[in-house]
Amino acid sequence: MSPPSIGEKPRYSALRLFLEGLRGQKGWGPAWRSPEPKRRYDAIIIGGGGHGLSAAYHLARDHGLTDVLVIEKAWLGGGNTGRNTTIIRSNYFNRASQAVYDASLKLYEGLSRELNYNIMFSQRGSIELAHSAAEMEGLRRVVNAMQVNGIEASLLTRDEVLDMVPLLDPRRDCRWPVAGAMIQRRAGVARHDAVAWGYARAADGMGVDIVQNCAVSGFRIEGGRVTGVETPFGLIEAKVFGMAVAGASPELAALAGFRLPLLCMTLQAMVSEPLKPCLDQVVASTPNGAYVSQSDKGELVIGGGLEHLPSFARRGGLAKTREVVASVVEMFPSFSTLKLMRQWGGTVDTSPDNSPILGPSPVPNLFLNCGWGTGGFKAIPIGGKLLAHLMATGRHHPLSEPFGLERFATGRLIDEAHAGVAHD
Numbered sequence: 001m002s003p004p005s006i007g008e009k010p011r012y013s014a015l016r017l018f019l020e021g022l023r024g025q026k027g028w029g030p031a032w033r034s035p036e037p038k039r040r041y042d043a044i045i046i047g048g049g050g051h052g053l054s055a056a057y058h059l060a061r062d063h064g065l066t067d068v069l070v071i072e073k074a075w076l077g078g079g080n081t082g083r084n085t086t087i088i089r090s091n092y093f094n095r096a097s098q099a100v101y102d103a104s105l106k107l108y109e110g111l112s113r114e115l116n117y118n119i120m121f122s123q124r125g126s127i128e129l130a131h132s133a134a135e136m137e138g139l140r141r142v143v144n145a146m147q148v149n150g151i152e153a154s155l156l157t158r159d160e161v162l163d164m165v166p167l168l169d170p171r172r173d174c175r176w177p178v179a180g181a182m183i184q185r186r187a188g189v190a191r192h193d194a195v196a197w198g199y200a201r202a203a204d205g206m207g208v209d210i211v212q213n214c215a216v217s218g219f220r221i222e223g224g225r226v227t228g229v230e231t232p233f234g235l236i237e238a239k240v241f242g243m244a245v246a247g248a249s250p251e252l253a254a255l256a257g258f259r260l261p262l263l264c265m266t267l268q269a270m271v272s273e274p275l276k277p278c279l280d281q282v283v284a285s286t287p288n289g290a291y292v293s294q295s296d297k298g299e300l301v302i303g304g305g306l307e308h309l310p311s312f313a314r315r316g317g318l319a320k321t322r323e324v325v326a327s328v329v330e331m332f333p334s335f336s337t338l339k340l341m342r343q344w345g346g347t348v349d350t351s352p353d354n355s356p357i358l359g360p361s362p363v364p365n366l367f368l369n370c371g372w373g374t375g376g377f378k379a380i381p382i383g384g385k386l387l388a389h390l391m392a393t394g395r396h397h398p399l400s401e402p403f404g405l406e407r408f409a410t411g412r413l414i415d416e417a418h419a420g421v422a423h424d
């Protein structure tokens with residue numbers, strides 16, 4: 001059986017997998033092309049992370065715009081998309097945020113099938129712990145706010161939590177006693193690289209060009225509009241541009257002549273040596289500043305809060321690593337014997353209200369998708385869809401309307417500082 005040509009939906013997948021196994025997996029072709037870019041496109045997206053690739057996919061699929069180029073400085077998904085701890089949930093406080101994140105969660109639920117690419121979405125539930133009656137009251141407010149808007153979430157008693165997560169320290173007099181929790185059962189984790197690769201393959205299949213190792217180093221602006229971007233291949237022109245570059249957003253904005261209200265900081269994560277399955281949910285404690293889940297390989301995937309220093313170093317500091325490990329071990333004493341295997345960081349673009357920026361930039365045909373900070377992996381499906389809508393129509397989709405840049409002037413902020421462990 002010959003390998004499917006690029007973009008062709010592989011049929012007979014199980015048979016193909018079996019046959020490839022017999023011949024040592026030698027028949028797989030690249031999942032997307034690596035074309036030399038043309039001089040001119042209808043649309044250019046800067047940034048080949050999840051949001052940029054999802055936007056390219058939606059431009060082609062939802063709007064029939066296939067003369068599209070994605071330009072990536074390094075490798076696809078090598079930014080925060082490939083560095084995050086993959087938590088997908090929609091337990092946010094404001095109605096506008098809940099609408100965006102829950103639309104994204106729903107898209108994730110069908111994504112493996114839609115892209116014909118296994119993103120390994122595991123809806124194992126996300127538990128947010130409370131350690132006191134006052135913290136329980138805070139969680140009750142979030143659960144109420146979600147239920148009012150028709151989004152599933154519920155409270156767990158102390159006994160229910162300890163039943164579900166037996167490795168938590170059950171003592172009432174320990175440093176972080178369990179008082180109860182909030183659970184969103186539809187929440188979970190997915191394979192981050194697969195999300196980027198799945199979107200890349202699907203977009204490529206519809207004719208989108210993807211170019212890696214190609215940094216945008218400048219904008220050509222004529223008559224107040226962007227007409228092209230400077231790249232190692234020279235100037236590449238287009239009618240409309242989208243920017244989805246996360247931690248590089250302030251730098252790119254400066255090249256286009258405007259400023260963004262974003263601070264870039266390091267968020268780190270780490271994994272332990274692999275263990276037999278022992279933790280069935282994602283467990284987070286915002287008060288304690290740590291969270292943990294178990295990967296399919298068995299490693300504990302651990303993270304904590306931001307390093308509150310502006311930085312572009314994609315490596316967390318030892319002080320924060322220690323703090324996070326201590327927090328996890330205080331909650332799960334039996335994890336204290338584990339070895340830490342790897343630690344890394346990503347540059348996250350945090351906005352003043354911990355909500356993303358989606359909308360037109362001050363340059364009319366350049367549209368923004370940024371400011372997701374510590375929480376944008378869960379939003380990749382919807383973030384791309386909303387950027388594509390902006391680029392194709394020049395107008396907001398109703399879901400992105402509240403997230404425009406102008407909210408920092410009007411004061412209509414969407415405060416999500418307490419929407420999770422790394423969100424403040």
Ligand code: FAD
Pocket residue numbers: 046047048049050051052071072073074075076077078079080081082083084085086087088214215216217244245246247248252267268269303344345346347348369372373374375376377378379
């Ligand atoms: P990126 O994936 O960073 O993609 C941007 C791309 O733009 C990069 O590939 C970069 O190389 C490229 N680029 C930059 N400059 C240029 C240029 N000049 N020219 C061309 N290309 C350029 N979110 C969650 O929802 N759940 C989590 O559990 C979670 N955990 C996290 C844990 C850590 C440690 C980190 C760092 C982040 C975490 N996040 C989480 C946040 C999430 O990873 C990001 O919000 C999300 O991945 C952003 O996706 P993106 O596509 O916008 O950015």
Ligand code: PYC
Pocket residue numbers: 085087088089291303374375376378420421422
């Ligand atoms: O968005 O759920 C999240 C998250 C947890 C840690 C970092 N981001």
